[in-house]
Structure formats: structure tokens, C-alpha cells
Amino acid sequence: MLDLTTKIGSLTLKNPIMPASGTFSEDLAQVFDLDVLGAHVTKTITREKRNGNPTPRVCEVRGSMLNSIGIPSKGVEAFIENVIPFYADFDAPLVVSVSAGSADEFVTLCEEVSVAGVDAIEVNISCPNIEEDGKAFAMRPSTTEMVMRRLRDATDLPLWAKLTPNTGETTEVAKAAEAAGADALVVSNTLLAMAIDIKTRKPKLGNLMGGLSGPAFKPIALRMAFQCAKSVDIPVIGCGGIASIEDVIEYLIAGASAVQIGTATFIEPKIMVRLIDELPNYLRSQDLTSISELIGSVRDEEAADGLVFIEAAP
């Protein structure tokens, strides 16, 4: 009997495949039965209503994409009224992604979404902190620890901290989130990037810059997931560029306990269903009986800590 379950703190997921925030919504229920997923992760909301960024909000780069959507949000009330009840019909745990520009607002929002039907909160601390200097909370260990401590006090629900690849202090930020009481790390959000149309000389995104996601980003997020898994004891959820079963396995071997699928869903809307179907075959082909045998099984025995936690290309 194959065991596809994985534990993220107190939550047991029936399989390690879940959507990445922003690439999933109720709309996908028109394509497949959402209950096959290990968890549901909603698009980040803010407390207030927001329109989001100017268009174009996405552009493609070779084999990947940039986005600058800007967290359009109908606000927390509309979310609690319309979105949370939609997911009540499903068995898969509901993970609600939230964001705010200040710790106070983050606290209030976490309190507000700590309602029946929500199983965990993913805190998008990769967004700008308007109280400090505009840098995302997760850019620095100090701001990460400060906001996560406040959020830890604000809710009893599991807290997943979504980290940013734009920091040069990956392991320090990961440890700060763990020390402040995070139950899991989601590694990671998108990487700041840019593209310019050489004919018009205009940036391809209305907001000038945006986040890189998709296969081109995978080695970066995988490196971060590996470093985070090495530096903390809480589970790491890998996120970045996954588009095949091999990518899923690679993240698990790197130390991720589960993975999020994002950009690939835009290209292949049923990719999560396919990956969940392919997982048992992969385990059988390797004479494995559970995915836990893969998690963190990377063969790095001889690598020195200095190499594992390196922050610059050698």
C-alpha cells in the first residue's frame, strides 16, 4: 500500500500536491474536482479593496513568465462571505493567503480570517512593508521575526510563512520565521525581474517590474527550499517552476514536505491532477512505499555547512 500522505505541522495532507497562491480559484472547479488536491490555497487577500496594478500584468519570457498583478482584492468581508463557504464542501484543507503593508494590519487580518472552515493561514510576507522602508518583511530576519511573532499571537491556526527569493539572507530569514512560531515555510514567492519590448522600448509590464515564475525559476527556488530545509525543523513547502513529476520529486529530495504548483496550471489546467496520478507510479518504479522516504534524501553528506548555506554563486 502506497502512502502519499505528508504532514505539515498538525495538518496531514492526503498528498503533497497543492496550488500556489494566485494561480488557483473557485473557477478551477469548472475544470476538475478540486477534492483530489492535498490542500487548497487561495489567492492573497488584503483587508481593504484593491484594484491591482496597471495592465499588462503578465508577460512571457522564454519558457517562463513575469507577473505584476498587484494583489487585487475584494476585501476581507467579501472573502469571508463568498470564498470560504465555497470550500466548505471539500475535504482538502483550506489555506488562506493574506497580506498587509503593516504588522498591525496583518494582525487584524489574521484574526479576521481565523474562522471555521480555514485550516491554515499562509502569510505572504514577501510584500512591501510600508511602515519600514518599503522592503518586504521577509527580506530581513529582523522584520520577519517581528511580524511573525505578532501573527503568532493573533491566531491559533497554523501559520505558513511565504518567503521571498529577493533576500540575500535566506537561512537567517527562515530561522527567524521558525523562532517566531511559524508552522511551515513556503519557499518561495517570485523573483523580481524585468522585460523590455525592444521595438517600443517600453517595459513589458505595466508596473515596470514583476516576479519571475515558471521553469526558469525552478533551480533558484529549489536551492532556497534545500537551504531552508537544512536550517529549520519545521516543514518546508517547495514552490517555484514545478511542471513535471520529476520536478516534484526533486523538491521532495531537496527537503520539501509538500509542493505548490503555480504557473504550470496556466499552461496545463489539470497538471495537479496529472502529478497526483503519476506519484504512485514513480514510487513503485523506485521500490518506495511512501513519499516520506524521499523527503530530504538529498545525498549531500560530504558538503560542508559553508557550502550548504552559501548566499553567492561560488
Next chain:
Amino acid sequence: MSISTPQMPLNSSHEAHQIFEVDCMVKSNAPVNGEYRLLKLDAPQKILDCEPGQFFHLLCPVSGNLQPYFRRPMSIYGYYPDKGELHFLYKVTGEGTAALATLQPGNSLNVLGPLGCGFDIKPDWKNLLLVARGVGLATLAPLALEARRQNKQLTAICSARSSSVLMSIDYFRNLGANVITVTDEDATSNIENLRRLIELQIAKTGVDAIYTCGSNRLLKLLQSIGRQHGIPGQIALEQQMACGIGMCQCCVRQFERNGKIVQERVCKEGPVFDLQEAIAC
């Protein structure tokens, strides 16, 4: 079919899956004139329950230097449940359509759909006016077919750069439409002349509804005529898309509704919108 903002029912997961991702075999993919190509796909019945104005999201093939990454939204030119065919009329303008043009009969094309909300024809509308330019006419073709099926009187004003690239004239004529062509080369496609032709049509037969697609220039003209004569209208809009099904929020456009500016997703609340609510951009 509705032009306002039909929300999908937010009830159970276990609702019927209305959006399909399927591989279709290419039956033909040939040029129809110097600029446009007609792609005919062998399509299963389940994806052919379409509305005029809806679109599919096409996974254009990757070959050689052509490496489109996102799917490309493409309005339906024809859907024929009786013969199991799905048609797209397109012009090669970029990497995605260039890749589409490489498809040979027998090749496979992955399509996602049908998507979005289509045109609405109210029962008491008798005289319909279609106005579009270039490949925009392709989007109105299924509407013309449906209008014919409902025994509506149809006038189609077809605009193009030159008569050699005027699209779908015979298609509209064969449906019994009164076809009026205007071109840049004859200097008949300018706004003043279009306004004159439309006013003439309104005076002659009356117009109960106006349908158009794409162009900002036509949008402004038709909004003005619609307001002046109290004629309702609908417009199919385009916007760059990533997911095509409402998740990513990238294809929003602004609309003016009840004096307020609202944002709607072209893929989900559209691509067909109320003519007066649309904002030229």
C-alpha cells in the same frame, strides 16, 4: 447567454465540469487570403456546446524558434456539433499565431474551453447590426449564424484595409445578411462615412441592437450612435490573458457601470460586454 456579469454559481465542487482541456486533430489549416488562415479541428461533442462570442485557449505548438509559453485566447469562428468541427480564423501577428500556422493536417492541438460569456440576442430584437473590421469579423461569424437561426434581420458592415483582405463577406451573404463593405483603399472606411451608413440603416429598417468587436475607433463611434438613438449594443473585447479561466486576474479592463469605474476580467465576465459600459483604451 448574458452580457451583464454572470457569476458562476459558487456552490459545489461536484458541479458539472463545463470547461474541457482536450487534444483535437487538425483537419486543415490553410490560408484563406493573403493575411488570414482558417484552422479546422476535429472536436468532440462535449466542447462544441458553445455560445457565439466565446473563445478557446489554445496551446500553440512549440517548434524551432517559435516557443510560445502561455496559451493564446482565440475567439471561435465556427462550432459545428453536427459535423464535429471547431473553426478558428486568425492572422499571423506574433509568436503564438506563427506557431499555429505550422500545424499540419493530422497534427494535434490542445484546446481549453469553451470559455467566457458570449453575445446575447433578446427575443424582441428583430434587426441586428454587426460592425467589425478585419479579423474582428471572425468573432461575429457565429453570432450571425445564430441570428439567422433565430430568423433575425441582419446587416453586416465589414471593414478592411483593402477588398482583397475583406473577411467573411460570402459567409455573411450566405446567411442572408445585407452586407455593406468599406475599405481604406476606397476611402469608405472612415468614421464619418461609417456613421452615415449606419444612420442610413437606422432610418431605413431600424436597428434593435448593435454588435461589434475589438477596435477602439468603432467602439467610440458605436457608443455615440447607440446613445443618440437609444440602441443597445454589445462588444467582444480582447486583452492579454494567462490562465483564461478567471484565476490570474491579468486580463482585467475597466468599465463604467452606474457612474462608477469597475474592473472586470475579460476571460470570465467577458469577453462580451455591454457596449456603453466598455471604455476605449
